[in-house]
Amino acid sequence: MLNLVLFGPPGAGKGTQSQKLIEKHGLIHLSTGDLLRSEISQGTELGLEAKKLMDHGTLVPDEVVIGMISHKLDANKDAKGFIFDGFPRTVAQAEALDQLLASKNAPILGMIALEVNDDELEQRLLLRGKDSGRPDDANPEVIRKRIKEYNDKTAPVAGFYKAQNKFKSINGIGSINEIFDEIDDVIAAY
Ligand code: B4P
Numbered sequence: 260m261l262n263l264v265l266f267g268p269p270g271a272g273k274g275t276q277s278q279k280l281i282e283k284h285g286l287i288h289l290s291t292g293d294l295l296r297s298e299i300s301q302g303t304e305l306g307l308e309a310k311k312l313m314d315h316g317t318l319v320p321d322e323v324v325i326g327m328i329s330h331k332l333d334a335n336k337d338a339k340g341f342i343f344d345g346f347p348r349t350v351a352q353a354e355a356l357d358q359l360l361a362s363k364n365a366p367i368l369g370m371i372a373l374e375v376n377d378d379e380l381e382q383r384l385l386l387r388g389k390d391s392g393r394p395d396d397a398n399p400e401v402i403r404k405r406i407k408e409y410n411d412k413t414a415p416v417a418g419f420y421k422a423q424n425k426f427k428s429i430n431g432i433g434s435i436n437e438i439f440d441e442i443d444d445v446i447a448a449y
Pocket of ligand 1: 269
């Protein structure tokens with residue numbers, strides 16, 4: 260099973276590259292951001308609670324996202340593999356994911372991190388915010404809060420995968436196709 264974690268700060272290009280990877284490799288895309296936004300648009304109780312946090316650039320509780328991922332893994336038992344996009348975002352989420360995958364005998368093959376500096380991230384997200392309708396992309400203060408959450412809570416997740424020799428990092432600045440080719444070279448070398 261080809262199970263990959265695509266990693267990086269908000270706006271690094273995880274969602275963009277995930278789309279290309281699922282087309283090429285026939286994987287299932289599991290984006291916790293997309294799953295949460297779907298709960299919000301359906302007006303579920305979970306969505307209403309998540310929206311309050313997401314609109315301020317704060318992470319939602321670990322147990323909420325772990326539950327969503329567990330459900331999706333169970334619903335896709337015949338998948339060739341999964342791209343985890345925006346998950347795990349805390350060390351607790353990474354530990355839970357290892358446990359979920361151990362019970363399926365299908366561990367994470369690797370984590371691929373996209374490196375992008377803060378100024379570029381802010382510009383990309385503000386640009387997307389002009390027409391995405393995402394409140395968390397429209398406000399520079401919220402974007403900076405998301406980057407701070409990343410540095411405080413998410414960046415340590417890289418160490419979790421480094422300790423397992425599964426971490427690879429690439430430059431996330433450049434054309435979308437160039438970056439995709441680099442990611443694909445990393446996958447071919449696994
Ligand atoms: P996400 O939906 O995961 O959003 P994100 O971090 O902004 O990344 P995204 O994938 O959208 O951006 P991308 O880099 O593709 O999270 C949103 C919120 O949900 C979080 O703040 C949190 O509250 C909550 N959440 C989600 N998962 C959670 C979890 N596991 N635990 C707790 N809370 C969670 O693209 C950004 C822009 O850059 C796009 O417009 C794209 O076109 C552009 N772009 C991409 N590549 C480019 C390139 N090479 N050059 C120029 N522009 C590029």
